[in-house]
Amino acid sequence: MNYNSQELANKDFEIPEHFSKAIHEYRVGNLEKVREILELILLKNPHYIEALKLKAMLAHRTNNLQEAIVEYKKVISITSNDAICYTGLGNIYQQQANFDEAISYYQKALLLANNCNIYFGLATCFTAQKNLDEAINYLTKGLKIEPDNPKLRCERGINLLKKGDYENGLPDFEYRLKLPDIINYHFLKDTMWDGSDLNGKEIVLHIGSRLSRAIQLIRYAPLVAQRGGNVIFACAKPLLRLFSNVSGITQLVDREITSANFEVNASLLSLPYLFGTTVSTIPVNVPYIFPCKPEEWTAWNIQSLLQAASDTRLKIGIVWKTGEYERSGSLCEKDCPLSYFINLLSIPYISLYSLQVGKLSSEIHEFKHESRLYDLTPQIKDFADTAALISQLDLVISVDTAVAHLAGAMGSPIWTLLAFDADWRWLQEREDSPWYPTMRLFRQRQYGDWESVFQQVIPALKQHLASYRG
Template identity: 30%
Template structure:
């Protein structure tokens, strides 16, 4: 039997599911004629299907060494590299396939997805646009193109893409969910709810749609259904902290009766700072009970010195040994167990306090400032999913520095804190950022300030929890906790909100904030 006949027989075995026979024959062909690229390629496919990934990659690369113009070889290699989580190499493979044959919408689609994973958003968007033009009737490509347009805040175009995907496939739950997110970004919150509900009716286990619906409900003040849906966050799989696994059962809100409770942190610093307000309430509930116990709190290292001061709470650092406990719960599940409604938010402040010695020490640094002492923070964590909408940079604060009777103080931490060393235009700014070690230092500085002005980040929650006056700049489509159409916050009595008038523009909010600060300084 010659090489061509053997290859035909191996192909029949492969197509009929007799993979072992096919692999044996392909191996024999490759051994007899090492230059016969089709056999090497097909053996690579069988090895990939069997989970022998390293062998498969080597075989595909060998195929392409023999036949650099093998379209299937490049596509097969790209698909395997995607599966292996190697997007940069996958993009190179798909790029080679596109150079050989430019009009391949499916390959362009996959290439665009990988470019997005590499944070090369502009390239990804261009590639998906090409795919959509080549395959206007492909619902998946329309949906993926829309997702990238939404990331670029081209919301109207994104909505058009999602509606086209739905028209092409009315059962496409993912497109309904993406449509909900896009119209939410435009401020059409009731329309967003309908889209998320449609997605979950089509796919009852669609965690992302359930969770997004809960966020809109919380934003609209429907706390009862909102907290219930918020539990889908764990199945959504996109939180910065995974759900923990403990032998001890999750607390169901029943009386503790001497059982020791561990509350553990999740998500970001601001989330923890906002919801540890419930721990003193838990501690109060156990006081006087037979065998009453303090509440244990596991938290991030930079929060530990501050949260150790919570009454009735023993705070421990994450990653270290945990105390003995009987039941456990994540901190953001407490509002649901308390049955928190808008009118019953536990808003008494301060529920956090600064260390007196630190307050005195930082007070010396601030003693020489004249007028209103205003702490500023212009950026949140760059890893936050909505950071592009909320962070504004230091430059817009220059107008506040020029107001008579106002002294600005940088309490910014993170990658952008270096901006405070050389403020744009050289405006006056006391830069405390380099010497801030943790949130205990930030709290002590705030105790010496008259006001904090910041973007939507953890500092806003810290100031609110301390009872310090704080003004927060809020994006047009806000995080759920800032709700809608109000300048105050039900969570923090000393907080005032300055909202964007339209997506992407801070002009109106900054104008109102400047006017308010001018009046406050004059008063």
């Protein structure tokens, strides 16, 4: 349906009728049409509340956050009993990491509406502030309204897992499989494995796009095989060579191009639940990933690549960005400015080697004048190459990304730098990881504070250097 100014501005213009048209266009995504209709409605009646509210929602949806804040507050100045506007403001301030302000608006919304989305917003803010008990409290309140709400159940599961309560957290975390945006590829829900004996059945294991999760959880493949399964893993291409010698896997297939024949399937993320994992029973068969043999390395000489100044005692691999940037187009809170890593070169007798891949690996060129800084990126074609390089390094220092998991899975020394609101697998406040015996964790003390992380790393590195036998 087409609209024009003459049609909408004539004397027979009926606001409710055309507002309904605006709502329809908003729902189907014709946002420019919505804007046009709203402008004309507000010419007729500048205080038409529903149009002002939709204008705020439109600004929010198109990521014009400051405009959205102004419009939401305009509605609130006219009527202070609109839960949608308070919720919208809560969502925006949460998006801007202004959690105290977000909580304030969510709580005002909650006085007007007993709504699951408000409980979820509150919980997300408290999670970001590491107030897990309060987050779980609000999620549980929301679940009294909708006991099987997958978003609330999954989020409560994540918070319980962060607290180390795997017994209650893992069943809740399974509700992620019911989220509307979950990617199941071509695997069928009616063939999902329940953990029972497989008796020789072919089972395909799969995972979403996060390579770090695949590296962390492929350790369960031998356990699946012990249940009698003929284990096929639908693998991301960068991991194919790396996983070729992982125990328990009968067949690797490229998940992008191959449809494997199977009788049952399971997400790797479901295996801790299916095996009844607790923090004390995490399989620690480390190392469970091994570098390929030297004769299988890509055609480059690792020793010559790692040839550094003669006074180098520690060869340290570094990774400062996650792959999430390339998926989302925006920086991730796990990402750390490279300059902090470069500052480590103030410590004598160490050399830094970039293991960073992807678009942001070129950042290293800004510091090409630095001695004892080397870029290995051009040599890395897949994770098998990364593993080969890690095997020749003395230490890896990385943000929370796949390389950190890889070093941990290989049993190599790895220092992982964590954002304030760290992932569930790292638990809370610990400096060690039950998933990786050779990993040491360094945590932000407040949101976005990488300075405090490196205030911990630098003295630790000096101490490590002093005790290093190399």
